[in-house]
Amino acid sequence: MPPSLSITLDQARKGDRLLIQAIPDATVRVQVVRFGLSIGSMVTCQSVMPGGPVVLRRGFQEIAIGRDLARTIQVERQAS
Amino acid sequence: MRSPINTHHTAKALPAHGRRIVLAGNPNVGKSVFFNALTGLYVDVSNYPGTTIEISRAPYGDDTLMDTPGVYGVSSFNDEERIARDIILEADLVINVVSSLSLERDLFLTQQLLDMGKRVVVALNQIDEARANGLAIDAERLSEHLGVPVIPTIATKGEGIDRIRGAVLKAFEATPPRLDPDLERLVDRLEAGTAAERLMLLEGDETIAERLGLPPGTEREALYALRRTRVNAMVAEIVQESNQGATFSTKLGRMMLHPVAGLAAAAAILAALYYFVGDLIAQQLVAITEETIMLGHYEPFVRGLVERVFAEGSHMHTILVGEFGLLTMTVTYILGLLLPLAIGFYFFLAVLEDSGYLPRLAVLVDRGLGKMGLNGRAVIPLIIGFGCVTMATITTRLLGTQRERTIATAILGLTIPCSAQVGVILGMLATVGGWQAWAIYGGTMFAVLVAVGTILDKVVPGKSSALLIDLPPMRFPNWKNVFKKTGVKSWQFLTEASPLFMLGALIVTLLQISGGLEVIQRALAPATVSLLHLPPQAATAFIMGLIRRDFGAAGLTSLPLSPDQVIVSLVVITLFVPCIATVTVLFKERGWREALTLWLGSWVIAFAVGGALAAVLM
Numbered sequence: 013m014p015p016s017l018s019i020t021l022d023q024a025r026k027g028d029r030l031l032i033q034a035i036p037d038a039t040v041r042v043q044v045v046r047f048g049l050s051i052g053s054m055v056t057c058q059s060v061m062p063g064g065p066v067v068l069r070r071g072f073q074e075i076a077i078g079r080d081l082a083r084t085i086q087v088e089r090q091a092s
Numbered sequence: 093m094r095s096p097i098n099t100h101h102t103a104k105a106l107p108a109h110g111r112r113i114v115l116a117g118n119p120n121v122g123k124s125v126f127f128n129a130l131t132g133l134y135v136d137v138s139n140y141p142g143t144t145i146e147i148s149r150a151p152y153g154d155d156t157l158m159d160t161p162g163v164y165g166v167s168s169f170n171d172e173e174r175i176a177r178d179i180i181l182e183a184d185l186v187i188n189v190v191s192s193l194s195l196e197r198d199l200f201l202t203q204q205l206l207d208m209g210k211r212v213v214v215a216l217n218q219i220d221e222a223r224a225n226g227l228a229i230d231a232e233r234l235s236e237h238l239g240v241p242v243i244p245t246i247a248t249k250g251e252g253i254d255r256i257r258g259a260v261l262k263a264f265e266a267t268p269p270r271l272d273p274d275l276e277r278l279v280d281r282l283e284a285g286t287a288a289e290r291l292m293l294l295e296g297d298e299t300i301a302e303r304l305g306l307p308p309g310t311e312r313e314a315l316y317a318l319r320r321t322r323v324n325a326m327v328a329e330i331v332q333e334s335n336q337g338a339t340f341s342t343k344l345g346r347m348m349l350h351p352v353a354g355l356a357a358a359a360a361i362l363a364a365l366y367y368f369v370g371d372l373i374a375q376q377l378v379a380i381t382e383e384t385i386m387l388g389h390y391e392p393f394v395r396g397l398v399e400r401v402f403a404e405g406s407h408m409h410t411i412l413v414g415e416f417g418l419l420t421m422t423v424t425y426i427l428g429l430l431l432p433l434a435i436g437f438y439f440f441l442a443v444l445e446d447s448g449y450l451p452r453l454a455v456l457v458d459r460g461l462g463k464m465g466l467n468g469r470a471v472i473p474l475i476i477g478f479g480c481v482t483m484a485t486i487t488t489r490l491l492g493t494q495r496e497r498t499i500a501t502a503i504l505g506l507t508i509p510c511s512a513q514v515g516v517i518l519g520m521l522a523t524v525g526g527w528q529a530w531a532i533y534g535g536t537m538f539a540v541l542v543a544v545g546t547i548l549d550k551v552v553p554g555k556s557s558a559l560l561i562d563l564p565p566m567r568f569p570n571w572k573n574v575f576k577k578t579g580v581k582s583w584q585f586l587t588e589a590s591p592l593f594m595l596g597a598l599i600v601t602l603l604q605i606s607g608g609l610e611v612i613q614r615a616l617a618p619a620t621v622s623l624l625h626l627p628p629q630a631a632t633a634f635i636m637g638l639i640r641r642d643f644g645a646a647g648l649t650s651l652p653l654s655p656d657q658v659i660v661s662l663v664v665i666t667l668f669v670p671c672i673a674t675v676t677v678l679f680k681e682r683g684w685r686e687a688l689t690l691w692l693g694s695w696v697i698a699f700a701v702g703g704a705l706a707a708v709l710m
């Protein structure tokens with residue numbers, strides 16, 4: 013695996029360290045910024061439901077994102 | 093100014109001219125525990141008009157303390173946020189409860205309250221959990237950054253509550269905090285409304301724009317980004333993290349989301365619900381409350397009283413204490429059978445809500461609900477539907493689009509039996525054949541649910557919204573909260589259901605006296621007897637079911653039915669038309685066309701599925 017790789021969020025795997033690069037939907041952007049996530053935030057992939065939502069963790073906070081939405085979010089997978 | 097809350101029935105207990113102190117915070121940070129700790133016995137819980145959202149108010153010295161729904165910010169993405177916004181806009185002081193475990197998230201709201209120019213006292217709650225998780229938080233430094241008092245608290249143990257009281261008194265004497273100079277310049281350019289309303293306007297709030305008669309602003313994303321940057325910088329400075337590893341509750345929360353262990357946990361919770369409501373209450377407790385107390389002691393007693401005035405065989409005798417008597421059957425069903433079941437169900441639901449489990453369940457079922465055009469959040473109205481379909485129909489407002497609301501409402505109206513009905517169903521199934529009966533009933537209902545959802549997903553135009561939720565930490569339920577919720581909900585059940593039951597019983601008795609009942613039974617015989625293979629008297633249960641389905645289900649308990657007939661009749665009564673209260677809400681929320689389609693569709697689907705099942709079983 014190259015040191016860092018740009019993927020969409022639905023391709024993330026459990027344990028990945030991810031840097032959020034782009035959230036195209038403006039309403040979603042506004043909602044997640046209140047949760048504490050914004051472009052440039054570093055998060056961990058906490059778990060992935062098979063065919064279902066991706067759960068992200070940041071500190072003690074967990075945020076679940078549906079698969080269709082995850083497909084639109086661009087993240088950079090960091091080398092562990 | 094128009095008060096946003098309708099309190100005419102209880103306003104006398106609340107000070108009329110006091111200041112408004114408002115509790116605000118993110119969901120699941122312990123606000124209601126604060127509310128209980130800060131107030132005494134006089135608490136008024138009222139539904140916000142047109143919603144199922146309950147707002148608690150209580151006197152606080154000469155002032156009034158008001159609770160608000162948990163929100164991540166002041167804006168209007170959903171009903172909860174709109175209500176919180178209106179209460180906060182009128183607040184003289186806000187006690188902002190933040191969780192020490194998620195300051196980056198929670199301080200966004202704090203900063204927004206300050207940007208609105210509100211007097212704020214911050215309760216840094218769950219400080220013990222932060223310590224247990226290896227977090228050290230510098231409350232004094234945070235207070236300097238924000239310019240308002242910050243009090244570390246452990247609300248569940250009552251720690252810090254007195255200091256909050258003191259800080260509130262002082263905050264009223266102090267001058268309100270100054271706005272950030274850049275923001276002040278921006279806000280002062282506008283001339284309408286209060287500082288808080290002007291900020292809402294800048295942030296593009298359409299309701300406030302309408303109230304002020306100005307176009308909504310376009311500054312929201314820029315302001316949110318600035319606030320986010322500011323909060324992140326603050327948190328980076330005041331929170332020290334020493335890695336001590338995850339605590340038990342964190343691990344438990346993560347386990348609930350494990351693809352395998354999570355499903356096993358969900359199954360275990362379902363089994364616990366079955367044991368608790370279906371066995372312990374529907375069988376063992378009801379045997380005492382219905383058989384021994386109501387049928388054994390209460391009914392003979394009240395019959396004796398009535399017979400002193402009205403002779404047996406007279407119409408009044410039949411109406412009051414006859415087969416469907418207002419004082420006999422109705423009271424026995426409500427108090428002996430349905431109330432214990434409703435209390436049991438609401439208790440179980442309150443435990444699930446309070447523990448932070450429901451959002452995790454939403455994540456688990458997101459994929460499955462996705463195939464029916466819903467996202468995981470729809471599991472919340474569906475579960476509430478098992479308590480009361482009427483309430484659940486209103487709760488579908490939390491879903492993102494009209495399309496999702498249409499689908500969820502149809503599924504609720506058709507396939508979800510409400511609390512008291514679930515109890516009757518579980519009880520009847522248990523007496524006729526245990527798990528096999530259960531499997532046939534459950535399998536049929538599940539198949540109908542999936543079929544209806546899948547078809548609607550194909551037919552209803554538009555696009556559904558995606559799941560996006562913050563998962564609160566799992567914690568042991570707070571019993572005081574659980575009992576309070578159970579009490580409020582059960583009381584609502586009693587006051588809402590009783591008049592409808594009385595009406596239903598009266599109609600059925602009048603039909604019986606006039607001979608209409610027999611006519612209807614004979615008219616429905618092709619459906620009940622030929623199609624469903626049920627005794628003709630089952631029609632009476634369906635008539636009662638037109639008023640309320642649980643009433644109809646209760647009516648089935650007294651019929652002599654074979655095991656197969658029990659299953660068929662329960663499937664039909666579950667799929668049957670929603671109760672009068674739900675229909676009223678349906679018309680209001682979904683319009684007459686959708687409501688009427690659903691109502692008529694219920695008749696067709698109930699008898700078609702029941703007929704098919706009867707053909708297979710009998």
